[in-house]
Amino acid sequence: MWKTIFRRILMMIPQIIILSVLVFALAQAMPGDPFTGMITNDTPVEAIEALRERAGLNDPLPVQYVRWVGNAVKGDFGSSYTYKIPVVRLIGERIGNTIWLSLVTLILTYLIALPLGLLAGRFQNTWIDKVIVVYTFITYSIPIFVFALLLLWWFGYHLNWFPTRGSVQSGLVPGTMEYIWSKFYHLLLPAFTMAILSTTGTIQYLRTGVIDAKSQDYVRTARSKGVPENKVYTRHIFRNSLLPIAAFLGYDITGLIAGSVFIEQIFAYPGMGNLFISSIGQRDYSVITALLLLFGLTTLFGTLLSDIIMSIVDPRIRIQ
Numbered sequence: 001m002w003k004t005i006f007r008r009i010l011m012m013i014p015q016i017i018i019l020s021v022l023v024f025a026l027a028q029a030m031p032g033d034p035f036t037g038m039i040t041n042d043t044p045v046e047a048i049e050a051l052r053e054r055a056g057l058n059d060p061l062p063v064q065y066v067r068w069v070g071n072a073v074k075g076d077f078g079s080s081y082t083y084k085i086p087v088v089r090l091i092g093e094r095i096g097n098t099i100w101l102s103l104v105t106l107i108l109t110y111l112i113a114l115p116l117g118l119l120a121g122r123f124q125n126t127w128i129d130k131v132i133v134v135y136t137f138i139t140y141s142i143p144i145f146v147f148a149l150l151l152l153w154w155f156g157y158h159l160n161w162f163p164t165r166g167s168v169q170s171g172l173v174p175g176t177m178e179y180i181w182s183k184f185y186h187l188l189l190p191a192f193t194m195a196i197l198s199t200t201g202t203i204q205y206l207r208t209g210v211i212d213a214k215s216q217d218y219v220r221t222a223r224s225k226g227v228p229e230n231k232v233y234t235r236h237i238f239r240n241s242l243l244p245i246a247a248f249l250g251y252d253i254t255g256l257i258a259g260s261v262f263i264e265q266i267f268a269y270p271g272m273g274n275l276f277i278s279s280i281g282q283r284d285y286s287v288i289t290a291l292l293l294l295f296g297l298t299t300l301f302g303t304l305l306s307d308i309i310m311s312i313v314d315p316r317i318r319i320q
Contacts (some may be wrong), residue, residue, distance in 0.1 A: 101263075105198065109202065112196070117202060117205070118241075121209070136199070147193060148266045148267070149266060152267060160231050162186075164267070190264070190267045264276045
């Protein structure tokens with residue numbers, strides 16, 4: 001196990017180097033620079049050039065890349081040109097909201113997807129299966145921003161059941177039960193929106209696994225021994241059908257963290273996704289490159305996590 005993990009970590013080193021080059025190149029390819037928005041008809045060109053020179057933007061690209069990587073290794077991504085605070089501090093203020101949103105979304109996703117996938121596979125080609133297939137077709141085809149706007153309008157503005165922006169009610173003392181409940185209450189609608197759209201793959205994988213497992217010899221043996229049908233599905237078929245889902249658990253976690261950009265923007269939820277979109281509009285390059293690198297690293301570690309989980313639940317695939 002430890003040899004496998006160590007080998008996968010070594011394989012990630014060139015991937016991280018390539019990721020850093022791509023992130024730096026993407027930032028350089030964006031139009032303008034952090035000081036473009038400061039230019040007006042009354043702004044002296046010399047003043048803007050002095051700022052660019054001081055920030056090192058006039059240095060050769062290899063010099064800028066080496067300086068950026070060296071600072072990133074030390075945890076220094078510079079300061080935000082917009083918020084005038086260190087990038088690490090700015091991301092630290094937002095990352096907790098995104099992590100909690102992703103965690104609640106993941107829980108809701110499996111609470112919805114696992115029962116539906118099991119029912120669809122057990123009652124194959126019945127009206128239950130057809131209803132669930134239609135549900136997965138709709139959730140797969142509807143754009144995330146359309147679905148989010150519909151839920152925001154209906155539950156937020158029309159029914160007024162949930163808040164429509166922010167992550168906590170203002171004026172509450174951090175650490176109190178009121179504060180904790182307000183945090184959970186504010187992320188519930190965005191999390192439910194993401195969860196509904198994230199159930200499609202899990203339902204389809206589980207449905208296929210259940211259908212395949214129903215014809216296996218160990219299922220026939222369990223039935224011949226008089227095992228109740230419910231236990232056949234919950235203890236035998238369901239457990240073995242979870243293998244492909246477990247393999248994608250790491251991808252699901254990291255995908256939710258990196259994929260919450262649109263949800264956070266629509267619900268005005270102050271997480272990393274919302275910060276990423278606003279930084280692009282303001283050309284805040286320090287924040288953009290830091291977030292892109294963080295999202296990329298999260299994806300790489302999600303791949304590692306999926307490999308580890310799969311090797312635990314199915315020892316046959318462990319790399320010797």
